[in-house]
Amino acid sequence: MKQTTISDLKNHVGETVTLKGWLYNSRHSGKLVFLIMRDGTGLCQCVVFIKNVSQEEFESAKSLTQESSFSVTGTVKAEPRSVGGYELDVQKMELVQLAHEYPITPKEHGIEFLADRRHLWIRSQRQWAVLKIRHEIIKSVRNFFDSRGFTLFDAPIFTPNSVEGTTTLFETPYFDEGSAYLTQSGQLYGEAGAMAFGKIYVFGPTFRAEKSKTRRHLTEFWMVEPEMAYYDLDMNMDLMEEFVEYIVQQVLTNRRAELEILERDISKLEAVKRPFPRISYDEAVEIIHKKGLPFEYGNDFGAPDETAIGEDFDKPVMVHTWPKEVKAFYMKQDEKDPTKAKGVDMLASEGYGEIIGGAQREDNLDLLLEKIREHQLPEEAYNWYLDLRRYGSVPHAGFGMGIERTVSWICGIHHVRETIPFARLMGRLKP
RNA sequence: UCCGCGAUAGCUCAAUGGUGGAGCACGUGACUGUUAAUCACGGGGUUGUAGGUUCGAGUCCUACUCGCGGAGCCA
Numbered sequence: 149m150k151q152t153t154i155s156d157l158k159n160h161v162g163e164t165v166t167l168k169g170w171l172y173n174s175r176h177s178g179k180l181v182f183l184i185m186r187d188g189t190g191l192c193q194c195v196v197f198i199k200n201v202s203q204e205e206f207e208s209a210k211s212l213t214q215e216s217s218f219s220v221t222g223t224v225k226a227e228p229r230s231v232g233g234y235e236l237d238v239q240k241m242e243l244v245q246l247a248h249e250y251p252i253t254p255k256e257h258g259i260e261f262l263a264d265r266r267h268l269w270i271r272s273q274r275q276w277a278v279l280k281i282r283h284e285i286i287k288s289v290r291n292f293f294d295s296r297g298f299t300l301f302d303a304p305i306f307t308p309n310s311v312e313g314t315t316t317l318f319e320t321p322y323f324d325e326g327s328a329y330l331t332q333s334g335q336l337y338g339e340a341g342a343m344a345f346g347k348i349y350v351f352g353p354t355f356r357a358e359k360s361k362t363r364r365h366l367t368e369f370w371m372v373e374p375e376m377a378y379y380d381l382d383m384n385m386d387l388m389e390e391f392v393e394y395i396v397q398q399v400l401t402n403r404r405a406e407l408e409i410l411e412r413d414i415s416k417l418e419a420v421k422r423p424f425p426r427i428s429y430d431e432a433v434e435i436i437h438k439k440g441l442p443f444e445y446g447n448d449f450g451a452p453d454e455t456a457i458g459e460d461f462d463k464p465v466m467v468h469t470w471p472k473e474v475k476a477f478y479m480k481q482d483e484k485d486p487t488k489a490k491g492v493d494m495l496a497s498e499g500y501g502e503i504i505g506g507a508q509r510e511d512n513l514d515l516l517l518e519k520i521r522e523h524q525l526p527e528e529a530y531n532w533y534l535d536l537r538r539y540g541s542v543p544h545a546g547f548g549m550g551i552e553r554t555v556s557w558i559c560g561i562h563h564v565r566e567t568i569p570f571a572r573l574m575g576r577l578k579p
Numbered sequence: 580u581c582c583g584c585g586a587u588a589g590c591u592c593a594a595u596g597g598u599g600g601a602g603c604a605c606g607u608g609a610c611u612g613u614u615a616a617u618c619a620c621g622g623g624g625u626u627g628u629a630g631g632u633u634c635g636a637g638u639c640c641u642a643c644u645c646g647c648g649g650a651g652c653c654a
C-alpha cells in the first residue's frame with residue numbers, strides 16, 4: 149500500500165493505493181456509496197461497497213458531509229464513466245474530520261456570497277482550474293525571460309511619488325519621510341535595471357487606487373514588465389508577440405484538462421501564433437469609424453472601441469504610434485511625426501481588451517525634461533531617472549503585461565476577480 | 580464619480596395592495612453503478628434599515644445602507 153495523488157492514478161492501475169483528501173460530493177444507493185474525493189490534484193470517484201468494508205466504515209462513508217477530510221485505501225481501476233477516468237475500489241476508509249455544514253453547495257450562488265467565502269470557493273473545480281492556469285502562466289513568464297538572457301529585477305513597492313503622476317495612489321505613513329505610495333508600476337526602476345543588466349524584467353504586485361468598477365480592474369494586481377537596452381519599437385513588438393505566443397502555447401500543452409473544465413474554446417487559443425497584426429493608431433481609428441462608432445480622433449480607445457478593433461482579427465492586435473497627448477510622458481516622440489509617441493498596446497482577441505501596454509522610451513534628456521514640465525510633474529523627484537539619460541543614454545524599450553487580464557483572456561473568464569486567489573477591489577478587502 | 584438594476588428561508592429564486600411559496604442544502608427513511616442521482620417524509624422566515632401612504636404593504640412613496648451591471652481611468 150502506497151500513498152499517491154489523484155493526478156498520478158494513471159500510473160497505478162491495478163495497484164492498491166492510499167489517497168488523502170476531502171469530500172467533493174457523494175451519492176449513495178443502498179449498499180453502495182460513491183465518494184467523489186478532491187485532493188488538490190484532481191477528482192476521483194471512490195466506490196464503497198458494503199461487503200468490502202467494515203460496518204462502521206460503511207456507515208461513516210454514508211454520513212460523510214461535503215468537504216469532510218478523509219483517506220481511503222483501495223484498488224485503482226480504469227473507469228471511463230468516472231470523473232478523470234479512474235476509480236478507487238475502497239477497502240479501507242478513515243475519517244480525519246467530519247466537516248460542519250458546508251456553505252457552498254453544488255447549486256448556483258451569487259457573486260457576493262462566493263466572494264465572502266473566497267477561502268472556501270477556491271476549492272471548487274472552476275476556481276481551482278483558473279488558479280492552476282494562473283500558475284502555469286506565471287511559470288511561463290519566468291521561463292520565457294530566464295531562457296532569453298533577462299535578469300529578474302525587483303522594483304520597490306514603497307515609492308516616493310507617482311510614476312506617471314496621474315493615477316490615484318494608495319498612501320501610507322513612512323517614518324519621518326512623510327508619505328510613501330504603493331507602486332503603480334516598476335517601469336522607471338526597470339529602466340535603471342536595463343542600463344545595468346541589458347535586459348531585465350520586473351515582476352510583482354502593483355496598486356491603483358482608482359475607483360474603477362469594471363470586470364477588468366483590481367486595486368491590487370500583478371504585472372510583469374520587461375525592459376531592454378538597445379531596443380526600438382519594432383524589436384519591442386517582436387518580443388511582445390513571441391512572449392504572448394509562448395505563454396498561450398505553454399498553457400495549451402500543459403493545462404489542457406483545466407481549459408476543458410472551463411469549457412474554453414481551444415481553437416481560439418490555438419490560433420494565437422505569430423505574426424500578430426500590427427496597426428497604427430490611425431488605422432485603428434479608421435476601423436472604428438468604418439463600423440460607425442462615435443469616436444473623436446486623438447482620444448484614447450474606450451472598451452467598445454477596443455472590442456471593435458479586436459473583432460476584426462483572430463489573434464491579439466498591436467496598436468502602435470499614438471497621439472502623444474494620450475500617452476505617458478516617458479514615451480519616445482516619433483521622429484517622423486512629432487505629434488506621435490512610440491507607444492504600443494496589445495489588445496487580446498475575442499474582445500478581452502488591453503493586456504499589454506508598452507513603448508520605446510524617450511532617451512533624449514532635453515525632450516524628456518520638456519515632457520516632464522508639460523505634464524507638470526515634480527522635476528526633482530525624477531532627478532535619478534534623468535541620470536539614466538545623462539550617463540550613457542541609449543534607445544530602449546519595454547512593456548507591461550497584466551497577469552490577471554491575461555489569465556482572464558486565456559481562461560475565457562468574464563471578470564478578473566476570479567483570476568487571483570484573493571481579489572482586492574473597490575469595496576472588497578475581505579477575506 | 581455618473582447611469583441603470585436589485586436586496587424575501589443557509590443558497591438560488593417566485594408571490595394581482597388581501598393567510599409568504601418552490602428547488603437545492605440540512606435531518607429521517609428506501610434503493611448495488613450513481614454522474615448537480617432519484618423517491619417519500621420533516622424542520623426552517625423580524626421580507627436590507629428608518630420613516631410614510633393605506634382598513635390592510637414583501638408589493639406603493641421618500642431617505643439611507645449594501646451589492647450587481649455598465650461608463651470613465653487603466654494592466
